[in-house]
Amino acid sequence: MALSQKTKETLLGPLNTNNPIVVQVLGICSALAVTVQLKPALVMSISVTIIVALANVIVSLIRNTIPMRIRIIVQLVVVAALVTLVSEVLKAFAYDVAMQLSVYIGLIITNCILMGRLEAFAMTNKVWDSFLDGLGNGLGYSIILVVVAFVRELFGSGTLFGIRIIPESWYVANGGFYENCGLMVMPAMALILVACVIWFHRSINKESK
Amino acid sequence: MEHAFSLFIRSIFADNMVFAFFLGMCSFLAVSKNVKTSLGLGAAVTFVLLITLPINYLLQKYILSPMELNYLSFILFIAVIAAIVQLVEMIVEKYSPSLYASLGIFLPLIAVNCAIMGGSLFMQQRILLEPENVKAITSFGDSVIYALGSGIGWLIAICCLAAIREKMEYNDVPKPLQGLGITFIEVGLMALAFMCFSGLNI
Numbered sequence: 001m002a003l004s005q006k007t008k009e010t011l012l013g014p015l016n017t018n019n020p021i022v023v024q025v026l027g028i029c030s031a032l033a034v035t036v037q038l039k040p041a042l043v044m045s046i047s048v049t050i051i052v053a054l055a056n057v058i059v060s061l062i063r064n065t066i067p068m069r070i071r072i073i074v075q076l077v078v079v080a081a082l083v084t085l086v087s088e089v090l091k092a093f094a095y096d097v098a099m100q101l102s103v104y105i106g107l108i109i110t111n112c113i114l115m116g117r118l119e120a121f122a123m124t125n126k127v128w129d130s131f132l133d134g135l136g137n138g139l140g141y142s143i144i145l146v147v148v149a150f151v152r153e154l155f156g157s158g159t160l161f162g163i164r165i166i167p168e169s170w171y172v173a174n175g176g177f178y179e180n181c182g183l184m185v186m187p188a189m190a191l192i193l194v195a196c197v198i199w200f201h202r203s204i205n206k207e208s209k
Numbered sequence: 210m211e212h213a214f215s216l217f218i219r220s221i222f223a224d225n226m227v228f229a230f231f232l233g234m235c236s237f238l239a240v241s242k243n244v245k246t247s248l249g250l251g252a253a254v255t256f257v258l259l260i261t262l263p264i265n266y267l268l269q270k271y272i273l274s275p276m277e278l279n280y281l282s283f284i285l286f287i288a289v290i291a292a293i294v295q296l297v298e299m300i301v302e303k304y305s306p307s308l309y310a311s312l313g314i315f316l317p318l319i320a321v322n323c324a325i326m327g328g329s330l331f332m333q334q335r336i337l338l339e340p341e342n343v344k345a346i347t348s349f350g351d352s353v354i355y356a357l358g359s360g361i362g363w364l365i366a367i368c369c370l371a372a373i374r375e376k377m378e379y380n381d382v383p384k385p386l387q388g389l390g391i392t393f394i395e396v397g398l399m400a401l402a403f404m405c406f407s408g409l410n411i
Contacts, residue, residue, distance in 0.1 A: 025389060028234040029323045072320060073291045080284040088280060103330040106283050110323045112235040186404060187229060191397030195390050202385035 011132045014140035017205060020113045021144045022198045027113035030104050031145055032190040038161050040100045041149035042142075043090070047105065049138025051082045052114055056134035058082075059122040066123075075118045076109065083108045113137055148193050156184030213354050215343050220358030222406035224344075226324045227366040228399065229407070230331075233324030237367055238392060247371035248364070255360025257297060257319050258328050261290050262356035263349060265329040269336060286329045294320040328359050370396060 020026045027048075034044045058078050059066075066074050087105045090098040098105065108114070117137055122130040153159060158166035158180055170176035183189050226232045233254065240250050265286050273282055298316045302309045309316075319325060332352055338345035346352050373395055382391045 022389075025238060026235065028238065029231045029327075032231040032234065072317065073288070073295075076287050076291055076320070077284065080287045084280055084283050087283070103327060103334065106330045107232070107323050107327055109283060109287055110321050110326045112321065115321050186401075187231065188397045188400035188404065190231075191393050191400060195386070195393035195397065198390040198393065199383075199386050202390065 007129070007132060010129055011136040014133075014136040015143060016140075019140045019144065019201070020116070020137045021141060021194070022201045024116065026116045027111045027141055028194075030107055030111055031141065031148070032187065032194065034101060034104050035145055035149040035152055035190055036156065036185055037100075037153045037159075038146070038149045040097055041145045043094060043097045044101060044104065045138070045142030045145045047086050047090070048108055048111065048113065048141055049135065051079065051086060051108055052117060052138040052141075053131055053134035054082055055079050055114055056117060056122040056130040057127055059118050060125060060127045060130035063123050071123070072115075075115065079114050079118075080109050113141055144194070144197060147197060148190060151193055152184045152189065155181045156189075212340075212343070212345075213351065216346070216351060217354050217358040219343060220355050221362040221365070222403070224359075225362040225366060225403055225406075226327065226359050227363060227396075228403040230327060232327040233322045233363060236318060236322055237363075237370070238389070238396075241367050241371040241374055241392075243375060244368055244371045247367045251360075251364030251367050253316060253319055254322060254324060254363055255357070257290075257294060257325055258356045258360040259353065260297070261293050261325060262328050262332055262359075263352045264289055264293070266332055266336075266346070266349060266352035269333055274336075282333060287326060290325055290329070291320045324359070324363055328356060366399070369399065373399075 014020055018024065021028065021031055030044060030048075035041050055075075055078055059075055062074075083106065086108070087098070090101075090105065117134060121133045125133070150160070154165060158164060158178075166178060168174055170178040172179050223229070227234065227237055236250065241247050268285060268289065269282065273279055273285070294317065298309075301316065332346055332355060335344055335346040335355075340347045346355055370392075374392065377391065377395070386394075
């Protein structure tokens with residue numbers, strides 16, 4: 001199946017030039033909070049991608065029957081139902097990660113990416129396009145999460161996915177020269193790292209801004 | 210009494226919604242361009258927290274947990290929040306048109322502010338804590354105090370950021386960092402400063 005130009009734009013735009021986090025400034029809360037380690041960040045990205053895509057499809061299917069005045073409540077209920085499903089699945093199959101993510105799974109409901117995409121795209125577009133848009137935005141969100149989590153886990157605790165990358169013998173405690181950067185694990189560093197990502201993104205995409 | 214005071218101070222500073230948990234970040238970044246609107250939004254968030262959190266506390270304590278319906282909590286909490294926000298909007302529109310005009314667009318958006326939902330979800334976790342724990346919310350009064358403290362913490366945070374951003378207007382920032390980038394760095398530095406409070410014990 002050949003993808004048309006428009007389809008491509010809908011799917012791939014959010015990965016770079018129209019990224020939900022660094023360009024549209026949506027979904028910052030969870031992006032910052034879950035990036036101390038790669039594993040929870042990855043689980044969070046997958047959950048958000050699935051939920052955005054499905055919520056977009058459902059809202060797009062019922063878009064003509066939703067009364068304008070209560071549309072926000074309808075959208076919230078659709079999203080809340082999906083999030084409950086994902087949360088129960090995580091508790092059943094990945095309990096420790098679900099505990100680590102704690103309230104942030106529930107907070108996917110109020111993730112601005114969801115409401116933003118539902119309002120701006122799914123309410124006015126066809127089902128298939130909405131699905132691609134949701135998928136694209138979810139992946140755009142995932143890229144940033146994984147990049148930030150990669151840096152924070154590597155420098156903050158010397159591991160990736162919990163596997164040691166920086167050898168034990170390098171540490172000062174074992175007579176080496178290396179010490180973990182404790183600041184990386186702190187919440188403040190997530191903000192500054194995202195700022196660096198934005199800086200980098202804007203300097204290579206000059207024409208977009 | 211001592212517990213209530215400690216909970217109040219902790220939720221303003223050490224457990225600040227913005228700097229410790231990154232909640233309500235989206236509107237925090239979008240609205241903090243000047244101090245006056247920030248103050249209005251902060252007050253509105255505090256007000257909505259103050260109503261929704263105790264209601265959700267009662268729901269959790271007397272309906273959800275005795276009947277073991279915990280998996281319904283997301284839907285129920287968000288429905289309460291959305292309904293209350295709609296109600297507050299209608300009441301404010303009727304009785305104080307001037308306040309309504311100044312808050313206008315922000316009021317409906319509070320429904321999707323993570324700080325409100327986050328407050329309820331944290332409360333749900335903290336009910337289970339031992340009563341001696343400083344973070345525990347064991348009574349209706351505690352939930353009101355926690356809501357008030359979190360709201361005030363958010364209000365302080367957004368006003369501080371707005372004040373810094375007003376000053377930063379005149380600074381020469383590298384081009385790609387302008388706007389969003391530099392704001393993130395400012396918030397990061399403020400979060401560093403707020404970390405000093407995390408050792409606070411009363």
